[in-house]
Amino acid sequence: ELRICPPTNSQRLLVVANRLPVSATRKGDASWQLEMSVGGLVSALLGITEFETRWIGWAGVNVTDEIGKKSLTKALADKRCVPVFLDEDLVNLYYNGYCNNILWPLFHYLGLPQEDRLATTRSFQSQFDAYKKANQLFADVVSEHYIEGDVIWCHDYHLMFLPKYLKERNNKMKVGWFLHTPFPSSEIQRTLPSQSELLRAVLVADLVGFHTYDYARHFVSACTRILGLEGTPDGVEDQGKLTRVAAFPIGIDPGRFIRAIQLPQIKEHIKELEERFAGRKVMLGVDRLDMIKGIPQKILAFEKFLEENPDWHDKVVLLQIAVPTRTDVPEYQKLTCQVHEIVGRINGRFGSLTTVPIHHLDRSLDFHGLCALYAITDVALITSLRDGMNLVSYEFVACQASKKGVLILSEFAGAAQSLGAGAILVNPWNITEVASSIGYALNMPAEEREKRHHHNFVHVTSHTSQEWAETFVSELNDTIVEAQLRIRQ
Numbered sequence: 001e002l003r004i005c006p007p008t009n010s011q012r013l014l015v016v017a018n019r020l021p022v023s024a025t026r027k028g029d030a031s032w033q034l035e036m037s038v039g040g041l042v043s044a045l046l047g048i049t050e051f052e053t054r055w056i057g058w059a060g061v062n063v064t065d066e067i068g069k070k071s072l073t074k075a076l077a078d079k080r081c082v083p084v085f086l087d088e089d090l091v092n093l094y095y096n097g098y099c100n101n102i103l104w105p106l107f108h109y110l111g112l113p114q115e116d117r118l119a120t121t122r123s124f125q126s127q128f129d130a131y132k133k134a135n136q137l138f139a140d141v142v143s144e145h146y147i148e149g150d151v152i153w154c155h156d157y158h159l160m161f162l163p164k165y166l167k168e169r170n171n172k173m174k175v176g177w178f179l180h181t182p183f184p185s186s187e188i189q190r191t192l193p194s195q196s197e198l199l200r201a202v203l204v205a206d207l208v209g210f211h212t213y214d215y216a217r218h219f220v221s222a223c224t225r226i227l228g229l230e231g232t233p234d235g236v237e238d239q240g241k242l243t244r245v246a247a248f249p250i251g252i253d254p255g256r257f258i259r260a261i262q263l264p265q266i267k268e269h270i271k272e273l274e275e276r277f278a279g280r281k282v283m284l285g286v287d288r289l290d291m292i293k294g295i296p297q298k299i300l301a302f303e304k305f306l307e308e309n310p311d312w313h314d315k316v317v318l319l320q321i322a323v324p325t326r327t328d329v330p331e332y333q334k335l336t337c338q339v340h341e342i343v344g345r346i347n348g349r350f351g352s353l354t355t356v357p358i359h360h361l362d363r364s365l366d367f368h369g370l371c372a373l374y375a376i377t378d379v380a381l382i383t384s385l386r387d388g389m390n391l392v393s394y395e396f397v398a399c400q401a402s403k404k405g406v407l408i409l410s411e412f413a414g415a416a417q418s419l420g421a422g423a424i425l426v427n428p429w430n431i432t433e434v435a436s437s438i439g440y441a442l443n444m445p446a447e448e449r450e451k452r453h454h455h456n457f458v459h460v461t462s463h464t465s466q467e468w469a470e471t472f473v474s475e476l477n478d479t480i481v482e483a484q485l486r487i488r489q
């Protein structure tokens with residue numbers, strides 16, 4: 001449920017992201033079913049409750065008729081959400097194409113798709129044009145709802161032109177932009193044909209934020225090396241105009257998880273799961289089924305561990321929950337088949353008539369089911385090849401107050417910088433290292449587990465999504481005041 005709490009801060013905040021926190025399904029001419037969307041951005045934004053917030057974004061559905069548009073707008077208004085309508089062709093070129101086939105892999109160091117690099121410049125150009133057109137449509141809706149004094153917070157790689165298009169409409173708007181993915185080294189960024197235009201569009205924002213200092217540094221380097229601008233300790237300067245660039249590491253709403261695992265029905269569910277897996281250690285992976293999450297690499301490392309440790313065959317189980325995502329993109333369909341094939345092979349190899357070593361579910365779990373799984377886990381295994389932050393690692397820690405399980409975490413997730421001292425950090429490409437870390441984690445003495453958990457728990461409970469949002473918004477307000485003072489001087 002999207003919580004609507006009375007705001008404690010009268011500041012109006014327009015949160016603009018490609019997807020609204022709810023997805024809509026049509027049930028009749030004018031009737032809609034609204035469900036929470038799954039993903040890190042939604043999880044983080046739900047923690048923001050202190051501002052008078054409006055959400056602006058696409059509801060994940062193609063609506064072409066006026067009755068549909070009006071009724072959906074009305075249904076979403078109750079959730080303080082405002083829809084941006086994108087037609088099917090545009091979604092295909094802008095969202096499946098430029099966002100998910102070009103920017104997403106590039107920002108995660110997977111490079112540009114081969115076919116675009118070789119011949120089909122037209123397809124690349126049409127995707128880029130669609131990207132700009134979609135950003136214009138977002139700017140139209142934001143302008144319609146803007147009231148002077150509002151803070152506009154644009155989110156993620158889908159909306160890199162939005163700061164520019166908003167300021168072109170009204171230069172007084174306070175505009176911040178935050179990237180939820182990594183920002184790659186400028187050597188990767190410069191391979192993108194349209195990189196200069198994208199960087200310049202983002203630089204129109206007053207404040208540009210990233211999860212880590214490394215990503216912020218890469219962005220500043222891209223602006224200095226590719227655009228020839230000046231990098232300063234505060235950001236990037238272009239002809240006297242400073243764009244402030246800084247790191248704002250995201251967090252979760254830990255209380256939501258801590259409270260959930262105390263509920264009687266969840267305690268009951270935890271007990272059932274413990275009985276179900278009695279006598280076996282539980283390892284857990286929770287990811288969107290995406291190539292950046294390193295799911296095949298994770299399962300191969302688990303296979304290597306089983307190969308080298310026959311004593312553990314019937315004493316450990318890996319639960320891998322993978323929520324399908326971007327299912328109409330061919331690369332994601334191939335990934336699903338690849339994962340199924342490896343899981344089948346390993347279960348055939350190491351399973352028995354009564355047990356299998358891997359339970360793989362291609363679906364999302366409800367919040368309470370997810371909390372119960374986090375709570376019974378002995379070892380969480382997160383092997384992203386790259387990840388902006390990775391909130392699953394935070395959620396796991398929040399639910400482990402009594403069990404004090406071990407977190408194995410990719411060194412290429414942003415979370416490695418905050419939870420690194422408590423987690424076992426691994427290179428997900430190094431299957432041998434991950435396999436031996438699994439053994440180390442399963443055998444870890446209680447004292448070491450407690451110490452590591454304590455470190456992570458303190459971090460997760462003191463760096464919340466609420467604090468993240470407050471810091472970003474107050475920094476944005478300060479940046480604007482400082483800019484006005486500079487102009488007056």
Ligand code: ADQ
Binds near residue numbers: 041286322370
């Ligand atoms: P994501 O790539 O979606 O987010 P992550 O940060 O781990 O990755 O968040 C995933 C969220 O979806 C979590 O809240 C998790 O509980 C939920 N989820 C995942 N699988 C699920 C399942 N099977 N069932 C139910 N819920 C599931 C992007 C970036 C991250 C960054 C976030 C926030 O890729 O690096 O941390 O945004 O900025």
